[in-house]
Amino acid sequence: MAVNTQTWWQQGRVAECDDLADGVRRIVLTPDRPVHAAPGTHIDLRLDLDGHRRKRSYSVVRSEDGGRRLTLGVQLAPSSRGGSRHMHGLQAGDVVEMTGPVQSFPLGVGADRYVLVAGGIGITALVAMADTLRRRGADYTLVLAGRSRRVMAYLDHLVETHGDRVRVFVDDEDVRLDVASLVGEIADSAAAARTEMYMCGPIRLMDAIRRAWATHELPGPNLRFETFGSSGAWAAEDFVVHLPQLDRSVRVGKDSSMLDALEDAGVDVMWDCRKGECGICQVKVLDVDGRIDHRDVFLSQPQKETYASLCLCVARAARGGSGSGSADPAAVTLHLP
Amino acid sequence: MTVLDSPPTTAAAKIFNFPRNAWYVAAWDHEVTAKQPLARTVAGVPLALWRNSDGRAVALADACWHRLAPLSKGKLLGDEIQCPYHGLRYNSAGRCTSMPAQETINPSAVVPSYPVVERYRYVWVWVGDPDLADPDTVPDMHQMDSPDWAGDGETIYAPCNYQLILDNLMDLTHEEFVHSSSIGQDELSEAEFDVSHTDRGVTVTRWMRDIDAPPFWLKNMRDKFPGFTGKVDRWQIIHFEAPSTIRIDVGVAKAGTGAPEGDRSQGVNGFVMNTITPETARTSHYFWAFMRNYRLDSQTITTQLRQGVHGVFGEDEEMLAAQQQAIDANPDHEFYSLNIDAGGMWVRRILDRMLQAEGLPAAAAAAAK
Numbered sequence: 001m002a003v004n005t006q007t008w009w010q011q012g013r014v015a016e017c018d019d020l021a022d023g024v025r026r027i028v029l030t031p032d033r034p035v036h037a038a039p040g041t042h043i044d045l046r047l048d049l050d051g052h053r054r055k056r057s058y059s060v061v062r063s064e065d066g067g068r069r070l071t072l073g074v075q076l077a078p079s080s081r082g083g084s085r086h087m088h089g090l091q092a093g094d095v096v097e098m099t100g101p102v103q104s105f106p107l108g109v110g111a112d113r114y115v116l117v118a119g120g121i122g123i124t125a126l127v128a129m130a131d132t133l134r135r136r137g138a139d140y141t142l143v144l145a146g147r148s149r150r151v152m153a154y155l156d157h158l159v160e161t162h163g164d165r166v167r168v169f170v171d172d173e174d175v176r177l178d179v180a181s182l183v184g185e186i187a188d189s190a191a192a193a194r195t196e197m198y199m200c201g202p203i204r205l206m207d208a209i210r211r212a213w214a215t216h217e218l219p220g221p222n223l224r225f226e227t228f229g230s231s232g233a234w235a236a237e238d239f240v241v242h243l244p245q246l247d248r249s250v251r252v253g254k255d256s257s258m259l260d261a262l263e264d265a266g267v268d269v270m271w272d273c274r275k276g277e278c279g280i281c282q283v284k285v286l287d288v289d290g291r292i293d294h295r296d297v298f299l300s301q302p303q304k305e306t307y308a309s310l311c312l313c314v315a316r317a318a319r320g321g322s323g324s325g326s327a328d329p330a331a332v333t334l335h336l337p
Numbered sequence: 338m339t340v341l342d343s344p345p346t347t348a349a350a351k352i353f354n355f356p357r358n359a360w361y362v363a364a365w366d367h368e369v370t371a372k373q374p375l376a377r378t379v380a381g382v383p384l385a386l387w388r389n390s391d392g393r394a395v396a397l398a399d400a401c402w403h404r405l406a407p408l409s410k411g412k413l414l415g416d417e418i419q420c421p422y423h424g425l426r427y428n429s430a431g432r433c434t435s436m437p438a439q440e441t442i443n444p445s446a447v448v449p450s451y452p453v454v455e456r457y458r459y460v461w462v463w464v465g466d467p468d469l470a471d472p473d474t475v476p477d478m479h480q481m482d483s484p485d486w487a488g489d490g491e492t493i494y495a496p497c498n499y500q501l502i503l504d505n506l507m508d509l510t511h512e513e514f515v516h517s518s519s520i521g522q523d524e525l526s527e528a529e530f531d532v533s534h535t536d537r538g539v540t541v542t543r544w545m546r547d548i549d550a551p552p553f554w555l556k557n558m559r560d561k562f563p564g565f566t567g568k569v570d571r572w573q574i575i576h577f578e579a580p581s582t583i584r585i586d587v588g589v590a591k592a593g594t595g596a597p598e599g600d601r602s603q604g605v606n607g608f609v610m611n612t613i614t615p616e617t618a619r620t621s622h623y624f625w626a627f628m629r630n631y632r633l634d635s636q637t638i639t640t641q642l643r644q645g646v647h648g649v650f651g652e653d654e655e656m657l658a659a660q661q662q663a664i665d666a667n668p669d670h671e672f673y674s675l676n677i678d679a680g681g682m683w684v685r686r687i688l689d690r691m692l693q694a695e696g697l698p699a700a701a702a703a704a705a706k
Contacts, residue, residue, distance in 0.1 A: 066696065104444070104445030104447075105444075105445070106447055106449070108430050108431075108432075108450070109450075109452060109467045109468075109470075110430075110452075132468060135468065136468060220434065220442070221428050221430065221432035221433070221434050221442075222432075224432075224444065225444050226444060226445075227444070273445075277443045277444060277445060278443060279439060279443075297441060297443075297444055298439065298441055298443070299440070299441065300440035300441050302440075303440060
């Protein structure tokens with residue numbers, strides 16, 4: 001597998017955009033320096049959000065003509081960090097600042113069986129993989145889970161293209177994805193140790209699959225996933241960060257990340273991936289009023305439960321329904337010397 | 338029939354680019370072990386090669402995901418390789434299985450893993466688009482491990498562009514001048530030759546009838562026919578298969594016994610097996626072997642032939658290195674072609690089309706070292 005992890009910036013023009021599903025826009029970009037985007041790649045865009053330059057990552061759904069046309073699928077997130085709202089406002093002809101394809105979710109070769117699991121908009125990371133597996137003649141299953149058919153992008157197209165290999169689960173039809181049986185079925189199959197799963201979706205779904213995967217003692221490296229740190233246990237809320245050593249408190253709006261808010265407030269913090277993977281921006285937690293919605297994949301589950309630390313780039317404080325009676329926003333006190 | 342959708346280039350690029358979508362030999366089978374990783378660069382891609390406990394050969398990019406330290410300097414721990422710098426571990430698919438000082442593994446921690454096929458005593462690697470890697474397209478080198486053939490070979494580390502080696506092998510007129518003490522003879526440049534080609538192959542055929550056997554061939558004839566004297570019919574049939582494998586069907590038979598018509602029973606036959614793997618634009622690994630179809634049980638002859646060809650190819654190596662130096666010292670001078678270059682020029686055209694299909698130029702980037 002070719003893995004391009006190099007990030008370089010270029011301009012791209014919006015060639016087309018239209019609606020894929022309720023709240024999901026299809027955006028076709030034509031970059032200045034086209035490079036074919038392999039399955040699993042994403043591009044980063046630098047967006048101007050409320051006067052701040054923010055980087056946002058979007059999976060490449062389709063790469064055509066050697067990368068001259070790159071298709072993205074963008075869902076308008078109700079608790080958007082601002083990126084999706086901006087993306088939904090793009091018009092044909094607009095110019096965006098973008099990277100070339102970046103690969104951190106490569107599709108392997110040679111597995112006996114592949115299971116692709118898409119939760120909601122996570123399908124955008126898996127469409128190209130499914131097409132490639134079909135072309136290869138590989139044994140694969142594409143699992144699509146969503147709240148309702150109206151919001152599930154590419155649903156009809158995928159069913160038409162992949163036929164019996166697609167399994168559809170829709171919450172509002174009461175046909176729900178049962179993670180235990182999905183993973184149990186893999187564990188019981190002859191190809192268990194040589195089955196690879198690729199998943200992209202809400203963090204709660206991915207956490208459940210990760211737990212089931214571990215319970216069945218399936219090989220950890222065969223479970224592949226990608227997250228841009230954009231979903232959590234609860235919807236994003238406004239909250240407050242207290243920094244006693246700096247004698248400051250910073251308010252984090254529901255559209256902003258804690259890291260963005262701290263940087264906007266002039267606090268100098270170290271970070272790298274900005275999507276909850278690397279752990280560089282991990283800081284100690286001194287106190288919490290409410291709950292921590294970690295949203296990262298760096299801390300282990302036991303580490304998350306201790307509330308001892310969090311990753312600034314994706315973690316949030318939340319009332320999370322527990323303190324629904326309280327009018328005060330949730331708060332977290334951090335050790336930031 | 339090939340339809341020309343773009344005019345073929347006639348100019349011969351001096352530093353020829355190499356296709357990525359192709360099988361190249363990374364190593365002899367015995368070089369790749371379960372004991373320690375082997376570092377080798379194939380078509381510009383540095384690789385760490387080793388064997389799993391089930392014997393399967395593995396090729397990963399030779400750079401740790403973290404800070405790009407070469408994995409080939411690391412240790413093999415079971416079926417995993419451990420980075421020598423910070424101890425990250427990877428399985429044979431290139432997935433990180435262990436990271437220091439954290440309880441989880443970063444999901445993006447992967448190093449590229451490349452398709453590998455083991456065939457004909459070689460480990461072949463595909464560094465291009467893995468979805469195009471079809472094991473059926475590994476070039477035919479079946480004499481390497483056929484029970485009907487015996488022999489052995491070596492690797493030459495050649496400080497030149499791979500295409501110069503292909504040129505060398507596609508025209509054997511040079512034997513008369515470079516190898517005058519072993520296989521060269523005047524008749525080489527006097528004999529006519531035929532060139533034919535397909536989409537992926539070129540064949541150059543040359544017969545020299547009723548001539549004296551040069552020293553190398555006289556010795557081989559006497560191995561099979563003790564005390565042989567007399568004239569021979571000599572053949573050289575060069576088979577190129579893209580991108581860089583050349584098998585040369587060579588031999589001599591007692592003159593007039595029907596070898597040109599197909600009866601080689603009164604002669605000795607060898608196959609010079611050559612496959613060249615570009616390392617960089619200016620360096621190559623040249624894997625060769627000499628296989629014969631007589632006296633199969635004689636290790637003595639195997640050793641003598643290997644040593645003999647080693648000497649002959651040493652003369653080529655010297656010439657190729659000197660040629661590359663002269664090319665680099667004369668950047669403003671172009672190549673000209675002779676009639677004898679027809680085979681080599683067909684090779685260039687086939688490679689040029691492969692490069693065009695990959696969107697790559699025929700000339701390697703000037704900056705490439």
